Amino acid sequence: SIPEIMQGIAGALGSMAGRVHIVHGSLVHGGRTVRGFMSSVRPMHAPSHSSEPLSLSSACNPRSTSTSFGRWSGMPSNSVIRSTFPRMQRTSFSTTRSMSTVPSGREKLRNIAVIAHVDHGKTTLVDKIMEQCSPGDAVSERCMDSLDLEQERGITIMAKVTSMMWKGTKLNLVDTPGHADFGGEVERVMSMIDGVLLLVDAQEGPMAQTKFVLSKALKQGITPIVVINKIDKEASRVDEVASEVFDLFAYLDANETQLDFPIVYASGRNGWADTSIEGPRKDMVPLLDTIIKHVPPPPGDYEKPFSMCVTMLGYDVFLGRLLTGRVVSGRCKVGDPMQVLNMKGEKVETGKVTKILYRTGEEGTLPLDEAVAGDIIQLAGFPTATVTDTVCNPEVSEPIPSIPIDPPTVCMTFSPNDSPLYGKEGTKFSSTMIWERLMKEAETNVSIQVTKSERSGEAFEVYGRGELQLGILIENMRREGFELQVSPPEVVYRMENGKREEPMEEVLVEVDDDHTGVVINKLSNRKAQLMDMQPSNEAGRTRIRLTAPSRGLLGYRSVFFTDSRGTGILTRLFSGYGPHCGPIDNLRKGVLISMATGKTTEYALKDLEARGTLFVGSRVDMYPGMIFGEHSKESDLECNPTKAKHVSNMRVTDGKDELVQLANPKTFSLEEALAYINHDEMLEITPKTIRMRKRELDGKRRKK
Numbered sequence: 001s002i003p004e005i006m007q008g009i010a011g012a013l014g015s016m017a018g019r020v021h022i023v024h025g026s027l028v029h030g031g032r033t034v035r036g037f038m039s040s041v042r043p044m045h046a047p048s049h050s051s052e053p054l055s056l057s058s059a060c061n062p063r064s065t066s067t068s069f070g071r072w073s074g075m076p077s078n079s080v081i082r083s084t085f086p087r088m089q090r091t092s093f094s095t096t097r098s099m100s101t102v103p104s105g106r107e108k109l110r111n112i113a114v115i116a117h118v119d120h121g122k123t124t125l126v127d128k129i130m131e132q133c134s135p136g137d138a139v140s141e142r143c144m145d146s147l148d149l150e151q152e153r154g155i156t157i158m159a160k161v162t163s164m165m166w167k168g169t170k171l172n173l174v175d176t177p178g179h180a181d182f183g184g185e186v187e188r189v190m191s192m193i194d195g196v197l198l199l200v201d202a203q204e205g206p207m208a209q210t211k212f213v214l215s216k217a218l219k220q221g222i223t224p225i226v227v228i229n230k231i232d233k234e235a236s237r238v239d240e241v242a243s244e245v246f247d248l249f250a251y252l253d254a255n256e257t258q259l260d261f262p263i264v265y266a267s268g269r270n271g272w273a274d275t276s277i278e279g280p281r282k283d284m285v286p287l288l289d290t291i292i293k294h295v296p297p298p299p300g301d302y303e304k305p306f307s308m309c310v311t312m313l314g315y316d317v318f319l320g321r322l323l324t325g326r327v328v329s330g331r332c333k334v335g336d337p338m339q340v341l342n343m344k345g346e347k348v349e350t351g352k353v354t355k356i357l358y359r360t361g362e363e364g365t366l367p368l369d370e371a372v373a374g375d376i377i378q379l380a381g382f383p384t385a386t387v388t389d390t391v392c393n394p395e396v397s398e399p400i401p402s403i404p405i406d407p408p409t410v411c412m413t414f415s416p417n418d419s420p421l422y423g424k425e426g427t428k429f430s431s432t433m434i435w436e437r438l439m440k441e442a443e444t445n446v447s448i449q450v451t452k453s454e455r456s457g458e459a460f461e462v463y464g465r466g467e468l469q470l471g472i473l474i475e476n477m478r479r480e481g482f483e484l485q486v487s488p489p490e491v492v493y494r495m496e497n498g499k500r501e502e503p504m505e506e507v508l509v510e511v512d513d514d515h516t517g518v519v520i521n522k523l524s525n526r527k528a529q530l531m532d533m534q535p536s537n538e539a540g541r542t543r544i545r546l547t548a549p550s551r552g553l554l555g556y557r558s559v560f561f562t563d564s565r566g567t568g569i570l571t572r573l574f575s576g577y578g579p580h581c582g583p584i585d586n587l588r589k590g591v592l593i594s595m596a597t598g599k600t601t602e603y604a605l606k607d608l609e610a611r612g613t614l615f616v617g618s619r620v621d622m623y624p625g626m627i628f629g630e631h632s633k634e635s636d637l638e639c640n641p642t643k644a645k646h647v648s649n650m651r652v653t654d655g656k657d658e659l660v661q662l663a664n665p666k667t668f669s670l671e672e673a674l675a676y677i678n679h680d681e682m683l684e685i686t687p688k689t690i691r692m693r694k695r696e697l698d699g700k701r702r703k704k
Contacts, residue, residue, distance in 0.1 A: 109374050110295045111172045111326065113159075113189055115217065116199035117207035117571070118178035121229045123156055125199065125268035126175045132271075132284040133164040133171070148479075149472060157472060159185040159312070161192075161324065161376050163360045166288050172376040178209055180572055181466035184405055184447025186213050188311055188387070190220050191403050192326040192376055195295030197287075198224040198245075199268075202236035203537060205244045208508050208573035215252050220403075223258045225294055227287070231277070232267045235538055238277060262294050298326065300373025305393035306330030306338070308377075309400040310385055313444040316365075319355055319380040323391060328400055330393065332356065332371040332379075339392060340385040341399040348389060354381035386443050405446050408463035409503040409550055409574055412470050412674075413487040414438065415459035417684055419693060420597065420623040425686040426483030431458040434477075434484055438462060441473055448473070463492060465574075467554065471671040474685055478670075483686045485693075488677045491551040494577060501577040503550040509560075510536050510543045511568040518563045520544065526552030527581040549581045550574070555675030588678065590636040591692075592629035594622040595699060598642035602660040605641055614665045615692070616641070625697030627681065630666075638699055668692075 114122045150157050156177040164171050174193060176186045196217045200206055206214075217224055226245055231238050242263060249259055264287050266273035273287035274280065307328045314322035332338075334356055340348040356368040357378040371377045379391060390399040416431050423429055428437075438450045438460055447469070453459035464470045467489050474486060494501050507528065511519055520530065528548035536543045553572060560570050592612055602618045614629040622628065622642055631637045668676060673683055673690055680702075684691040696702045 108169045109172070109297055110169060110195070110291060111174075111193045111298050111374070111376055112195040112197060112291055112295050113174035113176055113186075113193045114197045114199065115176050115186060115213040115224075116178050116229075117201070117204075117209040117213075118155065118180075120178065120199045120201045120204070120207075120210075121268040122178060122199055123175055125197075125227070125229065125266065126162070126173060128268055128271040128284050129173065129288065130162065130164060132288060133166050149475060155179060157182060157185075159189050161312075161359055163358050163376075167292065169292055170375075171288075171291065174376075176213070179468060180209050180212065180574070181464070181469035182447075183209075183212055183465060183574075184445065187216055187403060187405050188446050190216055190222075191309060192311055194222070194298050195291070196222055196224045197227050197291075199227045199229045200241055200245055202228050202231040202238055202241055203233050204569075205237075205241045205537070206248045208506060208571040211248060211252070212573055214248060218249075218252050218254050218258055223294070224261055225264060225290055226261050227264045227266050227273070229266050229268050231265050232270060237537055238265065240537075262290055264290055298374030300327065301329050302331060302373050304329040304373075305395045306332045306336070306371075307390060307392040307396050307400060308332075308371075308379070309402060310387055310389045310391060313387060314378065316380070321383050321385070322357065322378045322380055323382060323385055323389075324376070324378050325391070326376045327371050327373050329373050331373070333369070337394060338382070339394050339396075340382055341390045341392060341396070343388050343399055343402065345397065345399050349382060349384050350394070351381050353379055355379070387446050406465075406574070407492070408447060408449055408465055409492055410466055410470065410489045410554075411461055411463050411492050412489050413453055413456075413459050413461055415453075415456060415485055417483040417485050417686070419485070419626075419684050419691070419697070421621060421684075421686075421691075422483065425688045427481035427687075429483050431460075434482065435460060437477060437480070437482065466572075467671055467674055471674060474674075475670055478685055478687050481687055485682045485684050486674070487682055487695075488679060489554055489674060490679075491549070491554075493580075496577070500580045502580050504547055504575050504578040505550050505553060506573045506575045507546045507548050507553070508543070508571045508573075509546070509568065510541055511564045513540055513542055515564045515568065516542050516544065519560065519568070522556070522559060522563060523548060523552075525585065525587070526556060527584055528552060547575065549578075552581070552584055555587070558672050558675060586634070588630075588676070590631035590634055591627045591681075592631055592641075593636055593638045593694060593699075594626045594628055594641055595624055595638045596640045596642045597623050600628070600641045601644050602662060603645045604643040605662055606660050608639060608641060609663060611637060611639070614663070615668070617662065617665050623697070624699065625694045625702075627677075627692040627694065 114126055116122050147157060156175060159174055159176045161172060161174050164173065172193075174189050176189060177183075198210070198214060198217070200210060214224065226242075228238055228241055228245075230236065246259070249261070262275075264273050264275055265277050265279070266284075266287060267281070270281075271284065272281045273284050275286050275290065279286065307330060308323075308325045309328065310323045310325045312324035314324060316322055332353060334353050336353050337350070338353060339350045342348050356371050357365045357380070358368050358376070359365055359378070365378070368377060371379075382391060385391060388402040390396075392399075414434060416429055416434060417423075417426075428434075435452075442448050442450045447465050449463040451461050451463075453461050462470060462473070464473075470489065477484065491503055507523070509519060509523075516533075523546055524530075526548060528546045530544070530546050532545040534543055535541070557570060560568055589612075592608065592614075598621075600616055600618050600620045600622055605614060605616075605618060608614065608629065612629050612631045616622075616628045620628075628641055668690065670685075670690060673692060677683055677692055680695050682693055682695050684693055694702060
C-alpha cells in the first residue's frame, strides 16, 4: 500500500539523513513537511551549496540515474562527498545546526546593535542575552571579544554580529566598541541595523561616547531602547539618569517619536532585566520581548534582484575573503551569479556565491541555505570585493549608498627599521611588506587611511581616530613579526578661509576634590578651556567639562592617572574643528641619549641615576642615538651607559668591590611610549622590544 511504501522510503532515507518520519500521511524531514509523494528532500547534512536536491529514489537507490519523473540525482558528486565528510572538506565552520527551521519571513527578523560608552556593560549584557536565548548552552564570559587583544585589555575593539532565536524570531545582534578611538566601528554598522539598545550606567549616567553613538543612531531615524544598566549599584540614581538621557535626546534634536523611547532597567552582570524598577528581576525575557515589540522588521523586497552592501570583511583559510552585510533586496542561494560594484558604480568583479554563512555565539560560523532581504549574512566567493562595495545581481546597475564616516584626526608615520639592531628580532622588515599590511588594515577598517609619505620614499602616513587605535594596529603588527619605526602622533590640520584649524575635543573629567586643582592646571597648560564644573554624583568627587585641542591631549592620559592617583575618570569626544590655539609649551623634560654601542653596565648606570630617571636596566643593548632615560633638566644629555670598570691591581680595603644596587627602571607600554616621544624622536618596534630613539642618530648632525 501507499503508506507502507512511504514508510519504507522514510526508513531508508532516515538511515542516511535522519529526522524523517510520517505525519498524517506526509513525509516530514528536518521539521519540514514534504508536499507530494515524489517531492525531493534535502538531508540534514546535505551541503547548502548543492544545486541538486537529494531525491527520494536516489536516497533509496543511489545508482539510479534516470526516471520518467524528470531529473534525478545519481551518485553523489565530489562536493556532496566533501560536505558529508568534514575531514575531507576541512572547513573551519560548524555544520551541527541547520537554519531550515529559522523563519525566513521579514516579520520574523530583527537587526539590532548594542551601543554605549566604554565600560557600561555592553558585552556582558550580550552574554546574558545569548544565555537566555539558548538555555542549557554554556556561554563563556565575554565570548564576543574573540580577539587576543580584546581578551587581554578587557575592551571591545571590533564590532561583531551574532544570531539567535527568540520565540520564533531571528535576532541579529551587533556588539560594538565603546571607546572613542573605535567610533568608526559604530558608524559602519548603522547601515545594517534597525534598532539599538542604548546602555547607560545607572551611576555615571550619559557620558561622552554615549552622546556620540546616540547621535549616529538618531541621524539614521532609529528610536533607541534605553537600557539603564547596573541599577543594583549602591550609588545608582535611576530617575536622575533617565532624566539626563531624555535631556541628551532633546539636545541632539530627536523627533517626537524618538523622544518616546522605551526604558528597560537591568543588571547585566546578574542576568536580569525588567520594564519597571520594582519588577521581579528574574531573567532577560522582558528585554527580549521589548526588542521584538519596538524594533521594526528590516525593510526589503524579496521580488527585486539581490543586492547587499559590504560592511565588514573577514577571512577564512579555506573559503577566502568573507563579506558581511545586510541583504537590502532579493534572495540569494549558493551558486547564484553575482557582480560587485564600487561606490562609483564601476564593476569590480563577477563570480558565483560559493558559501552563505551566519554567526551564532559560541558555535561560530554556520552555513545558511538561502539569504533573504533583511538578513545579515556572510558571503564567500569574491576575492577582491571590499568595504562599501555592493554585491548584487547582474541586473542591478546602481550601487547601494554607504553611510559617510567621520574623518581621522591623528596621523603617524610608519617606516622600515634602520637602527643598528635591525633584523635581530623580527621576520618582516621591508617597506613592501609594511605597505601591504597597512593596505590590508585600511581595507577592513574604514576609519583608517594610508598614504605614501612625500618626505621619504619608504615611509607611509597612517591616519586614524586616536593613539589607542593606531597603537592597536602597531601591536598587531608586532605580533605578526614586523620590525618598523613610527613617529609620534600628530593631529590633522585643515585650512578654512585661509586660516588653519585644528581638531577640538570635549573632555569630561571626574576626580576626587583634592585633585581638581592639579588636573585643571595641567589641562590649562595644554590650552584647554573650562566649560562646566559641578559636584559629582558620588560624594567627595567633582565632574569637570572642558574643551581642548586634540594635540594638547596627546600623551595626557598617563599624566592624568598619575595626578589623580589612579582614581580619576577621563573621557574624550571629537567635537569638530576650531581655530588654532597657538603653541603649547614643552610638556616634557630632556632625555638621556646613548653615545656608544654595547650593553649597559651597572657601573655606568650607577653614576647616571643622579642625572635623571632610567628607562633600562643592566645588560641591555644600546646604540648611539638611543634614549635610555629622562634628564632632570630641560635639555638633552649624551652619555655612555656602556662604560665598564677597568681591571686594576688596586686592593680594596674591605676585600670586595662595592655592591651596586640600581632602582627599578621606568617602563612604558606601547601607548605610553608613543605619547612620550617628541617630534624629533621615533619609536623602534620589534616583536620583543620597544625602544625610543632620536630621529637622527648622529649626534653632530642633530646639533646642526
